[in-house]
Amino acid sequence: MTTNTATTQDGASDFDARVDGQRLMKAWYAGLDDANARGAHVANVFVMGNAVEILRAFDFELVFPEINSLQTGVRKASEEYIRLSEDYGMSPDVCSYVKADVGLILKEQKHPAGQIPKADIAIASNMCSTFIKWAEIWERMLGTPAFVLDLPGQRSAGFEVRQGDAQHAADSRWVEAQFRDLIEKCEKLTGKRLDLDKLAEILDRVNKMVAHWNAVMELNRACPAPFNAMLDGLTYIGIMNVYRGTDEGVEYMKNLEASLRARVARGEGRVENERFRLLFSGTPCYVSMRRLVELFESWGGVFVYSDYLTFAAGGMDAGELVYDTSRPLESLAEITTLAAQRGLSNQFFAHERLAKQIREYAVDGIVFHGIKSCRFVSSGMADTRDYLGSRLDAPSLYIESDLIDPRYWSDAQIKNRVDAFFETLERRVGGAPMENQPAAQRRRSLL
Amino acid sequence: MPQVDESGLNAIFERCNMLRQAPVPPELPEGFTQPFGHFPVYFPEELAHAVGLLPTAVLGGGNQLELKHADAHMGSFVCSICRSTAELGLNGSLKSLAGFVTHPICDAAKHLAGIWSRNFPEQPAQILYLPQNVNSSGAVRYIASEYQRLRHQLENMAGREATDDDLKRSIRIYNENRRLLRELYALRRDEPWKVSCSESYLLLRARTRMACEQHSEMLREALAALRAREMPAQDKPRVIFLGGFCEQPPLEMLETIDDTCYVVDDDLLIGLRWLTEDVPETGDPVWALAESFVERSAASPVQHDARKPKEGYLMDMLRDSRADAALLTAAKFCEPGLDEQVAWSKHLDQENIHALVLEFEEKSTSFEQMAMQLETFAESLLFSIA
Numbered sequence: 001m002t003t004n005t006a007t008t009q010d011g012a013s014d015f016d017a018r019v020d021g022q023r024l025m026k027a028w029y030a031g032l033d034d035a036n037a038r039g040a041h042v043a044n045v046f047v048m049g050n051a052v053e054i055l056r057a058f059d060f061e062l063v064f065p066e067i068n069s070l071q072t073g074v075r076k077a078s079e080e081y082i083r084l085s086e087d088y089g090m091s092p093d094v095c096s097y098v099k100a101d102v103g104l105i106l107k108e109q110k111h112p113a114g115q116i117p118k119a120d121i122a123i124a125s126n127m128c129s130t131f132i133k134w135a136e137i138w139e140r141m142l143g144t145p146a147f148v149l150d151l152p153g154q155r156s157a158g159f160e161v162r163q164g165d166a167q168h169a170a171d172s173r174w175v176e177a178q179f180r181d182l183i184e185k186c187e188k189l190t191g192k193r194l195d196l197d198k199l200a201e202i203l204d205r206v207n208k209m210v211a212h213w214n215a216v217m218e219l220n221r222a223c224p225a226p227f228n229a230m231l232d233g234l235t236y237i238g239i240m241n242v243y244r245g246t247d248e249g250v251e252y253m254k255n256l257e258a259s260l261r262a263r264v265a266r267g268e269g270r271v272e273n274e275r276f277r278l279l280f281s282g283t284p285c286y287v288s289m290r291r292l293v294e295l296f297e298s299w300g301g302v303f304v305y306s307d308y309l310t311f312a313a314g315g316m317d318a319g320e321l322v323y324d325t326s327r328p329l330e331s332l333a334e335i336t337t338l339a340a341q342r343g344l345s346n347q348f349f350a351h352e353r354l355a356k357q358i359r360e361y362a363v364d365g366i367v368f369h370g371i372k373s374c375r376f377v378s379s380g381m382a383d384t385r386d387y388l389g390s391r392l393d394a395p396s397l398y399i400e401s402d403l404i405d406p407r408y409w410s411d412a413q414i415k416n417r418v419d420a421f422f423e424t425l426e427r428r429v430g431g432a433p434m435e436n437q438p439a440a441q442r443r444r445s446l447l
Numbered sequence: 448m449p450q451v452d453e454s455g456l457n458a459i460f461e462r463c464n465m466l467r468q469a470p471v472p473p474e475l476p477e478g479f480t481q482p483f484g485h486f487p488v489y490f491p492e493e494l495a496h497a498v499g500l501l502p503t504a505v506l507g508g509g510n511q512l513e514l515k516h517a518d519a520h521m522g523s524f525v526c527s528i529c530r531s532t533a534e535l536g537l538n539g540s541l542k543s544l545a546g547f548v549t550h551p552i553c554d555a556a557k558h559l560a561g562i563w564s565r566n567f568p569e570q571p572a573q574i575l576y577l578p579q580n581v582n583s584s585g586a587v588r589y590i591a592s593e594y595q596r597l598r599h600q601l602e603n604m605a606g607r608e609a610t611d612d613d614l615k616r617s618i619r620i621y622n623e624n625r626r627l628l629r630e631l632y633a634l635r636r637d638e639p640w641k642v643s644c645s646e647s648y649l650l651l652r653a654r655t656r657m658a659c660e661q662h663s664e665m666l667r668e669a670l671a672a673l674r675a676r677e678m679p680a681q682d683k684p685r686v687i688f689l690g691g692f693c694e695q696p697p698l699e700m701l702e703t704i705d706d707t708c709y710v711v712d713d714d715l716l717i718g719l720r721w722l723t724e725d726v727p728e729t730g731d732p733v734w735a736l737a738e739s740f741v742e743r744s745a746a747s748p749v750q751h752d753a754r755k756p757k758e759g760y761l762m763d764m765l766r767d768s769r770a771d772a773a774l775l776t777a778a779k780f781c782e783p784g785l786d787e788q789v790a791w792s793k794h795l796d797q798e799n800i801h802a803l804v805l806e807f808e809e810k811s812t813s814f815e816q817m818a819m820q821l822e823t824f825a826e827s828l829l830f831s832i833a
């Protein structure tokens with residue numbers, strides 16, 4: 001195996017994706033720590049369907065409660081927060097992110113990364129229905145007003161909407177009306193008027209970030225793949241969200257693309273001997289992240305794509321999603337609507353995206369990670385797996401744990417299943433180690 | 448209208464109970480060509496009714512259905528109504544449906560549309576994105592455009608146009624039904640000894656398996672007979688039942704509650720009573736339906752509305768029905784229901800109002816333990832309000 005980070009110091013000055021990513025995340029938490037004391041306005045937002053561009057135009061500090069919750073997992077503190085919320089009365093059967101956050105409220109916003117400020121407003125989209133229930137919890141426990149951003153999602157299988165068609169016009173009009181309401185609320189809260197030029201600049205920076213992001217994703221179609229979509233991808237997603245529309249975000253994504261491009265040019269892969277190209281469907285297990293990756297990489301398996309990279313980064317990689325900065329507000333509504341349909345709510349018709357990604361990333365097998373407490377990713381997973389297996393003959397593995405609740409990680413059981421999966425894959429795509437020859441290069445793809 | 452006596456009333460309840468157990472309407476009334484399926488909570492049935500598709504609420508399999516296929520398609524951590532609905536689809540019980548609509552009430556429910564599209568591509572399935580933000584000025588316009596889209600799809604399925612006059616006729620039929628249902632609930636509130644929660648539930652639920660106009664006829668007969676009942680009031684506490692907005696509690700559970708309490712209001716199948724007043728019968732019918740969704744509607748844990756905080760409508764329900772206490776139930780694995788249950792019980796604690804917290808599953812068959820809990824609860828309530 002080569003380095004255990006996606007990027008080493010190379011083409012792009014002395015950029016290191018992991019180190020620089022961590023530095024930026026630390027800086028973000030530091031900004032939150034004293035946000036209330038500085039009198040900054042604060043908004044809670046989710047990673048799927050937010051209005052970050054508008055909030056940034058009003059200089060809101062952004063809190064991402066999902067990232068806070070996952071960080072309790074990464075920092076091995078989640079169980080304490082979850083237990084606190086269960087003692088408070090939360091059911092064992094609900095989203096563990098919500099529970100970690102209720103624990104955070106009960107601990108008076110003291111997070112392992114610092115003090116989390118109280119928000120002046122929360123934006124909750126309908127992309128995951130739990131967002132709305134979560135925002136209602138803040139309304140009750142913290143008095144944070146909730147603004148529900150209703151995004152009309154993908155209605156049915158094969159639902160094709162193009163910019164400018166009647167369906168898109170009706171949907172965008174609805175989203176724009178809500179953005180106008182939100183702007184009014186922000187103006188009242190901050191005492192500032194919306195500066196449309198500033199909004200256009202933010203959109204322009206998002207455009208740049210998305211262009212780099214799409215290139216980054218595409219680079220992983222190379223054999224060997226330059227990064228692990230699950231492990232390294234998480235750092236990238238963090239920056240895509242937290243620094244969306246900022247100069248730092250553009251810079252990071254630009255450097256990331258350059259460094260990965262250099263890696264591909266050198267023929268360097270994430271794993272030294274890439275043998276199996278895998279697709280990861282679902283959300284990761286943050287409490288056992290490295291272990292999970294190790295179980296796969298020890299077999300020469302690399303995650304070349306994960307649907308998590310799409311829906312948890314705002315769903316902007318679905319093509320054609322470029323803001324027209326000459327009409328910032330209208331375009332924001334139009335593109336937000338398309339991203340919600342093509343990159344977020346298409347989770348409910350997951351087979352469509354997965355079938356496409358299997359082909360585009362020359363995938364040998366799919367790993368489904370079921371999270372009992374996250375119905376957004378998990379409720380249709382068994383059926384999707386059954387469909388892809390029977391229609392596309394796609395070999396797959398199903399494992400189950402949790403995002404951040406360590407009580408659901410069963411190491412021996414998961415290891416057995418992973419090993420058995422690779423043994424099957426070996427039989428299927430050729431048994432012996434492939435001396436730097438990826439399986440997918442011999443048998444281009446499952447499809 | 449001929450007066451129905453107690454045995455006639457029993458015959459009505461028996462018929463309703465038979466319908467309750469039927470996955471789809473056992474017969475198609477005249478004027479209807481096919482049943483059309485919709486999942487809880489609310490669906491604008493008038494749109495299907497107007498083209499001669501029989502609106503049919505798909506409500507899972509109750510406690511008589513054995514799951515043989517669903518396990519391979521939906522994890523064990525998903526609520527029972529979703530799993531058993533998938534089972535009914537997979538075992539062919541819903542074959543006759545012209546199409547299936549689910550809603551963004553929760554993520555498990557949204558996934559049903561994907562499961563449908565993968566397993567029954569010939570039966571069009573969709574998510575009707577009813578808005579979770581009804582407080583925006585653009586909401587009615589958006590809903591109206593969604594209803595128009597749906598109207599055209601339903602017309603295509605039925606091979607028949609729904610003119611504005613057809614729609615107005617359906618609205619009139621449903622308005623009449625809504626009025627009768629309000630009367631039924633008023634009777635329960637004012638003279639709960641005349642109609643139990645389980646009886647009222649059977650009457651209400653029957654609308655999901657027959658044409659609305661037939662249901663109104665039956666309801667009128669039943670209401671007259673119920674009003675004429677001579678039954679003494681018993682010493683039972685007045686309670687409200689919450690948690691029946693989506694997955695349905697088994698009938699036996701409601702009967703167990705009836706044994707010890709008067710349930711003077713509930714949210715059972717609230718989607719059938721979602722519009723709380725008449726829908727305007729003049730003007731653009733689609734707009735009238737859309738506007739009613741925003742302006743004249745009930746509340747549930749799966750509908751966000753800044754005007755109706757969840758604790759607020761709980762307190763309104765308690766006050767308006769003059770109830771002494773609340774039964775706060777939630778279906779197992781129902782994320783929104785379970786979240787609400789915590790909030791509600793904390794709130795009632797603060798308000799010093801008695802509440803009993805219960806979890807149920809549509810597939811449960813044993814209620815002895817619940818009966819004991821209810822008995823203790825009812826006794827302590829009677830003692831405290833004496």
Ligand code: SF4
Binds near residue numbers: 066095096097374
């Ligand atoms: S249910 Fe899943 S997608 Fe929704 S908030 Fe929880 S972890 Fe996130």
Ligand code: SF4
Binds near residue numbers: 693
């Ligand atoms: S019972 Fe709850 S979780 Fe299940 S479909 Fe209904 S609202 Fe969703």
